[in-house]
Amino acid sequence: MKSISVTNKNLDYGIPVENIFWVANNIITKEKLRESQDEEVIADIVAWVATDDGLRSSSDILDQLYGFNINDLEEATLANHIELQIQKINEEILISNIQFVFDTLIDLINKTEAKNLNSLLFPGGQQSKISRYFQIIFYSLYQLLIIENLEIINTKELLRLMKGAGGKIITLAAGGGNWSQKEKQTQTDAFIGVIRKCFAEKKVKDNSRNHWITRFENLLMQSATEQTMYDFKVGLHSLSENSELNHETFSQIIKTLTAMANTQPGNLGYCILGVADSYQTAQRFNDLYNQTNLNYSNFFITGIQSEAIKYHSNLDKYFTKITQLIKQQPISDRDKDYISRNIKTIRYFEKDIIILQIESGNIPSIYDNKYYVRHGSNVQEVLPQNFGDLFIRFNS
Structure with a gap:
């Protein structure tokens, strides 16, 4: 197991924590990664893309999604609803779609000089917490690439628009805790409106060769x-x-x-x-x-x-x-x-x-x-x- 364990850079085995996507892009700190905040972000993403109306983010929503501390029928309904939605989409297709968007974002980041999402969004100085900014970027790409079945036609312009987007195009309320469905949606819609011109209808329908x-x-x-x-x-x-x-x-x-x-x-x-x-x-x-x-x-x-x-x-x-x-x-x-x-x-x-x-x-x-x-x-x-x-x- 040591060959796939998360390690620090001083050890000669496993995966150095600095190389993991979340830490390398300064989306989540090393400490938060070890507390499984990456799993929480993924749970938020799955719940959002699996539902038509999206969901707010909070600790109690996560509890409901995972079936923890469910005391009444209303809370149990949310977990069952998400499971049903995943079945409708098909689990393998949902996984493939999410990975496709991740791959697209990774490819975009690697085309920048910084090769770091935090630096791209905040070129004047990296922010300490950008997991919510990351999710807005992700939801926007998911909408355009998966839901609307478009493809990127102007990578250079897209990266120009993403540069400095944190705090300018994407303006999130300060603080943690509950994250409303309304803010998620309005910020996603705003960012999509800015970058839409960089996308067009797909010419090639199969992306499996290019995004793995x-x-x-x-x-x-x-x-x-x-x-x-x-x-x-x-x-x-x-x-x-x-x-x-x-x-x-x-x-x-x-x-x-x-x-x-x-x-x-x-x-x-x-x-x-x-x-x-x-x-x-x-x-x-x-x-x-x-x-x-x-x-x-x-x-x-x-x-x-x-x-x-x-x-x-x-x-x-x-x-x-x-x-x-x-x-x-x-x-x-x-x-x-x-x-x-x-x-x-x-x-x-x-x-x-x-x-x-x-x-x-x-x-x-x-x-x-x-x-x-x-x-x-x-x-x-x-x-x-x-x-x-x-x-x-x-x-x-």
């Missing part, structure tokens, strides 16, 4: 505690000049995916192309392609576009080659179909990543007439005398 920042980071952190279900490859070509596509490496990837699928029914396994499995591998890749990787926690993100361009002319042809190779693999038609339908290209900042995914079926997955399982990072063949245990896992 939060989801991708979640996958990386999950791999720290579920190593069996994750594998990372820097690419499909050997790290030497003018190397051919390594078919053995690709076959090993597919074999590994079938081994992940044999862990137990209902599991999801991932192989992620464009993330080095070590610092040394990342450096070799960087030297070969004359580029610099990105770091997230203990992960080295190289992307695969350099390899794709050098050997396949572009990313689309590289992607097509992978789909063709899947069809040639000695696996079941069910697994071929699932892997092919769920392969995706995502963008993490300026890095393109390819994710291969498999889900356990109703029976164990087979590779070249053999069954494999994965223990940690090791793939092992299931011997005939152990077939019974393997099939019992799925029959039960």
